[in-house]
Amino acid sequence: MVELLDETPRVRSVVLDPPDWGGHLAGQHVDVRLTAEDGYQAQRSYSIASAPEDEHLVLTVERLDDGEVSPYLVDELRPGDELELRGPIGGYFVWEASTGGPLLLVAGGSGVVPFRSMLRHRAAAGSDAPARLLYSSRSLDEVIYRDEWEGLGADVRFTLTREQPEGWTGYARRIDGELLAEVAWPPAERPLVYVCGPTVFVETAAEALVALGHDPARIKTERFGATGGR
Amino acid sequence: MPISRGFRGRGRRDDVDPGRIPPGQYLTGDFPVLSAGPTPHTPLSEWTFSIRGSVDDPVSWSWDEFRAFPSETVTRDIHCVTKWSKLNTVWTGVSVDTLLEGVETSAEYVLAFCDGGYTTNVPLEDVTGGRAWVAYGYDGEPLDPEHGGPARLLVPHLYFWKSAKWLRGLELRADDEAGFWETYGYHNYGDPWKEQRYAGD
Numbered sequence: 416m417v418e419l420l421d422e423t424p425r426v427r428s429v430v431l432d433p434p435d436w437g438g439h440l441a442g443q444h445v446d447v448r449l450t451a452e453d454g455y456q457a458q459r460s461y462s463i464a465s466a467p468e469d470e471h472l473v474l475t476v477e478r479l480d481d482g483e484v485s486p487y488l489v490d491e492l493r494p495g496d497e498l499e500l501r502g503p504i505g506g507y508f509v510w511e512a513s514t515g516g517p518l519l520l521v522a523g524g525s526g527v528v529p530f531r532s533m534l535r536h537r538a539a540a541g542s543d544a545p546a547r548l549l550y551s552s553r554s555l556d557e558v559i560y561r562d563e564w565e566g567l568g569a570d571v572r573f574t575l576t577r578e579q580p581e582g583w584t585g586y587a588r589r590i591d592g593e594l595l596a597e598v599a600w601p602p603a604e605r606p607l608v609y610v611c612g613p614t615v616f617v618e619t620a621a622e623a624l625v626a627l628g629h630d631p632a633r634i635k636t637e638r639f640g641a642t643g644g645r
Numbered sequence: 646m647p648i649s650r651g652f653r654g655r656g657r658r659d660d661v662d663p664g665r666i667p668p669g670q671y672l673t674g675d676f677p678v679l680s681a682g683p684t685p686h687t688p689l690s691e692w693t694f695s696i697r698g699s700v701d702d703p704v705s706w707s708w709d710e711f712r713a714f715p716s717e718t719v720t721r722d723i724h725c726v727t728k729w730s731k732l733n734t735v736w737t738g739v740s741v742d743t744l745l746e747g748v749e750t751s752a753e754y755v756l757a758f759c760d761g762g763y764t765t766n767v768p769l770e771d772v773t774g775g776r777a778w779v780a781y782g783y784d785g786e787p788l789d790p791e792h793g794g795p796a797r798l799l800v801p802h803l804y805f806w807k808s809a810k811w812l813r814g815l816e817l818r819a820d821d822e823a824g825f826w827e828t829y830g831y832h833n834y835g836d837p838w839k840e841q842r843y844a845g846d
Binding site: 448449450451452454455456457458459460483487491493496497498499501504505506507508614618621622624625631632634635636638639 | 646647648649650651652653654655656657669671677678679680681682683684685727728761762791825826828829830843
């Protein structure tokens with residue numbers, strides 16, 4: 416582990432320099448395995464936040480208070496420590512520049528992590544595929560990579576569902592059919608849609624997109640349950 | 646194996662028989678949802694269940710015909726490749742043995758197919774002999790769409806992606822054709838006790 420970056424009060428990015436890393440695709444994840452001195456092990460999956468082109472492998476982890484692996488990664492891990500990784504894993508929820516667009520990304524909370532990888536990849540690869548991210552957070556404090564979105568060359572739109580700063584001009588409501596109709600390209604333009612977030616969020620967004628007429632076969636989802644640890 | 650400095654492991658359970666938790670799994674009380682796309686909602690009036698492929702006579706049942714088969718209620722532990730396990734889950738459904746009664750086949754494999762285009766492959770012997778069901782009830786209630794309702798495959802001795810949601814039928818095959826996750830790098834067989842998560846395990 417090279418470096419630990421504070422993203423929000425509950426979220427940190429773990430910057431890694433894994434030896435013999437064979438590369439990954441934007442949207443893939445890794446398994447992290449922890450081993451206690453007595454041999455007890457715990458493992459969880461985490462989305463990769465870095466682009467394939469980036470120098471280091473970055474995992475962004477939300478601390479789940481009742482979690483087992485995430486509190487260790489966020490609070491205990493120090494630069495120089497070693498971490499046992501397996502991956503990259505998953506070949507479906509991925510986007511490559513050659514896949515094209517329009518690319519619509521819909522994120523709830525830390526579900527935005529794989530989309531950072533995709534949008535950084537899109538920028539690094541010089542892709543001209545139109546890309547739009549609709550990112551739902553509870554408050555501005557909880558927006559991950561807050562200072563980075565503007566520089567990625569994508570159309571990023573925020574909705575803050577619980578608390579908005581004074582003078583906030585973005586959206587301030589939960590994602591539903593009305594908001595998606597406003598933000599998404601029309602179904603006739605056949606956007607490729609990725610939805611990632613907590614289960615209820617993903618169910619709601621994916622169902623609303625289907626109801627708007629988007630082809631279910633062009634909607635890819637990734638969900639994590641209340642127990643998280645994804 | 647490398648020791649993770651400072652990791653003590655708060656997930657240890659002394660109230661559960663460790664023999665029921667496969668390697669690398671942790672227990673959850675929730676029922677997390679994982680699927681690759683939107684949840685399909687096929688009306689029961691349009692729903693059918695088919696047995697097709699290398700069979701002498703393909704069959705297709707309506708929802709009412711399917712529900713007329715004798716059902717069983719079973720309690721099983723389930724294990725998801727994303728590491729959670731859930732003990733003592735209660736399912737109601739039709740045994741695959743019952744559905745295959747009278748079906749003549751020389752097939753050795755099954756490709757389960759579903760609404761939304763999902764597929765998964767299992768050896769025929771893993772869904773027969775009282776080892777698999779087509780489940781439509783969970784915990785005494787109709788199976789929720791997000792958990793695979795109206796009916797899903799239940800093959801509890803394999804990782805849970807083999808228990809395909811929104812199941813519409815079984816294709817019996819002489820050869821083993823990889824299903825959805827199996828073509829995306831997950832293990833072809835998926836035995837949780839051998840930790841067969843990914844291709845090559």
